[in-house]
Amino acid sequence: xxxxxxxxxxxxxxxxxxxxxxxxxxxxxxxxxxxxxxxxxxxxxxxxxxxxxxxxxxxxxxxxxxxxxxxxxxxxxxxxxxxxxxxxxxxxxxxxxxxxxxxxxxxxxxxxxxxxxxxxxxxxxxxxxxxxxxxxxxxxxxxxxxxxxxxxxxxxxxxxxxxxxxxxxxxxxxxxxxxxxxxxxxxxxxxxxxxxxxxxxxxxxxx
Amino acid sequence: xxxxxxxxxxxxxxxxxxxxxxxxxxxxxxxxxxxxxxxxxxxxxxxxxxxxxxxxxxxxxxxxxxxxxxxxxxxxxxxxxxxxxxxxxxxxxxxxxxxxxxxxxxxxxxxxxxxxxxxxxxxxxxxxxxxxxxxxxxxxxxxxxxxxxxxxxxxxxxxxxxxxxxxxxxxxxxxxxxxxxxxxxxxxxxxxxxxxxxxxxxxxxxxxxxxxxxxxxxxxxxxxxxxxxxxxxxxxxxxxxxxxxxxxxxxxxxxxxxxxxxxxx
Numbered sequence: 001x002x003x004x005x006x007x008x009x010x011x012x013x014x015x016x017x018x019x020x021x022x023x024x025x026x027x028x029x030x031x032x033x034x035x036x037x038x039x040x041x042x043x044x045x046x047x048x049x050x051x052x053x054x055x056x057x058x059x060x061x062x063x064x065x066x067x068x069x070x071x072x073x074x075x076x077x078x079x080x081x082x083x084x085x086x087x088x089x090x091x092x093x094x095x096x097x098x099x100x101x102x103x104x105x106x107x108x109x110x111x112x113x114x115x116x117x118x119x120x121x122x123x124x125x126x127x128x129x130x131x132x133x134x135x136x137x138x139x140x141x142x143x144x145x146x147x148x149x150x151x152x153x154x155x156x157x158x159x160x161x162x163x164x165x166x167x168x169x170x171x172x173x174x175x176x177x178x179x180x181x182x183x184x185x186x187x188x189x190x191x192x193x194x195x196x197x198x199x200x201x202x203x204x205x206x207x
Numbered sequence: 208x209x210x211x212x213x214x215x216x217x218x219x220x221x222x223x224x225x226x227x228x229x230x231x232x233x234x235x236x237x238x239x240x241x242x243x244x245x246x247x248x249x250x251x252x253x254x255x256x257x258x259x260x261x262x263x264x265x266x267x268x269x270x271x272x273x274x275x276x277x278x279x280x281x282x283x284x285x286x287x288x289x290x291x292x293x294x295x296x297x298x299x300x301x302x303x304x305x306x307x308x309x310x311x312x313x314x315x316x317x318x319x320x321x322x323x324x325x326x327x328x329x330x331x332x333x334x335x336x337x338x339x340x341x342x343x344x345x346x347x348x349x350x351x352x353x354x355x356x357x358x359x360x361x362x363x364x365x366x367x368x369x370x371x372x373x374x375x376x377x378x379x380x381x382x383x384x385x386x387x388x389x390x391x392x393x394x395x396x397x398x399x400x401x402x403x404x405x406x407x408x409x410x411x412x413x414x415x416x417x418x419x420x421x422x423x424x425x426x427x428x429x430x431x432x433x434x435x436x437x438x439x440x441x442x443x444x445x446x447x448x449x450x451x452x453x454x455x456x457x458x459x460x461x462x463x464x465x466x467x468x469x470x471x472x
Contacts, residue, residue, distance in 0.1 A: 054459055074460035079374035089369035140374055
């Protein structure tokens, strides 16, 4: 199926991160680990992911394998610490124009074919958009995946497909995954560890 | 050359008054604005006529520089006033003004020293109208381009950030928006160059012909002016868009729309 070179394993460390007058947040994700993150709506889950991806100004430290974010250029960082937002954006007419090359090895496992590259973006369903957005960020071979409700717009079959694919990517590449989910069952299913985001910060969820 | 008397101008003013009266009868709500604008035309132009008369009588680099700066600042204010969402702080004024300063002044000085070759090069009879035409057109171009850039960036925030998330550098993330902004800044001068002579007789050329210049002399001047304006507008818009694109992001390539003010009114 999908051939992947194995980059070295990646640890994500977040230390005393403050953004938009929230925090401080600290968390650590080991190589190949998937950590679920839950929290009430408005608790700042998306803002936390944006700050880790360096899209918003923040204080505190974010390290990838002990290298601080400032050691990378911003585009380098965002390619390696990839954020999949809850709603993906498409700015060209054809799907293929959003991909760096004409072939995407992630299409087949996500239920697409080579002809998908010719599809019109305006005719995609929200579920198709979301799965294609996942294929699109995986093209950058990220070492950390920040997933913001990645399966919210998918039907049950596709939820399983996407969960399996992300697990395979994580195991094959040793990528660290932070998975925001509203769904407690999904969090239990995909996460090795579970975190809860509160106004005071992040705490380990043992329940 | 036929000089206009006060009676001639009064007759023309009578036409404006008639239009104002018509607008009042039809309740268009334009008569007030029309009268105020008409009065402003008379007062402002008479004043600048007096200033130019004094300037031409005393050819002095210091005076020419002084009036050039006044024109530049007025144009800068105008660019700022036409922005739907302007940059906060000093940048809102400085960006357009700086870009106009670089392009209009450089091109005017170049034209005066090489093409028109007046003696002295700052002879106000040539320097002031030339700079005025360049500033006026560059101002429109920059105002249009900046407004397009900032409003589009505001509307397409999600798309720009999506591209940043995928690892695009800031200038790549707004490449299309910049191109569109550049087009809207350049379109008026390209249109007027294309239509010149066919659809409209350019104002400057008309003026020279009315003042008694041989038509071909007027045409040559008009061509020179058109070329200077298109180059000046092009460089000015490029500079303004470069500054603005940098300013829309910070040094970590984050889109910083907080550097723009809210919409006007």
